[in-house]
Amino acid sequence: MTRPSGSQRNKSERVCVGAVAGAYGVRGEVRLKSFCAEAEAIGSYGPLWSEDGTRSFEITLGAAVAQGFAARLSGVQSREQADALRGLRLFVDRARLPSLPDDEFYHADLIGLEVFDTGGTSLGRVKAVLNHGASDLLELVSPGRKGAVLLPFTQAIVPTVDLAAGRIIADPPEGLLE
Template identity: 65%
Template sequence: MTDLICVGAIAGAYGVRGELRVKSYCAVPEDIESYSPLWSEDGSRRFALAILRPIKNGFAARIPEVATKEDADALRGTALYAERSQLPGLPDDEFYHADLIGLEVYDTGGVLLGRVKTVQNHGADDLLELQLAGNSATTFLPFTKRAVPTVDLASGRIVADPPEGVLPDPRA
């Protein structure tokens, strides 16, 4: 179970009859159900997820083994993973976040800037959180074609042209 992609998370109980509140990270949120069975991060648990109805910020869903509010609450925070083979292929200029994490980031002159630590999205474009080379500081790089002209998954590297002010001033 090494090729899993996070497609959602259980946010807790919804009601008192074992229904779950589920957040989907899929481009088409309802698609999370079609990737069932879903897995826990370590692949030790399998979930046959069925969406019941849309609710604010996600879906009310059911998993057969979950019968009570307490069972549902016990799963709060559980990330849900699908096997990569179940997911659709992506166009050349789109990437699964899991594929970007860990890639080395170089500037257009070939200088190592750091490594992608996380991919964040706070409502606008995605942001790559970079662990800067040579220290423990991080910074956020907009994941746009202008700021990140090249992503080469095969070689495990990204070429970036960070906007002014994204990188710390080396003179400081």
């Protein structure tokens, strides 16, 4: 139902598509985690940018490795340089991403949206979109509620996503929000 692409809501400019997990080997390669629905797509979006936009990297994907790919980033020549990039989140210009069918959304577009029940009562805002294997979950937070609530992101429970209005309509199972 969704395609992951990061955790920042920034529709007009860039979307997070991956992160550097650390050095891979001794020749300047990195272990690259992809947040794309098709993991290898991260290599086809053109230059990827640091979050602050001060650095860009051309990506050459290598072999698949645990939780990602071995990859070469332009300008990174040594293990020390690669290791210094650990944790760096990589962004792509939104215009380079493919358009989606009507029932699919980029995670970045859902984060920050307010969620209402079918009666119009606010349930909170989407803090994150998580996926632990079965399906996507919306992590909702709201003032006055201790902790977050995980709302299954299925057509039955979340029948309406209105990006233009900045809201989601949900019909949560009884007892979920108590």
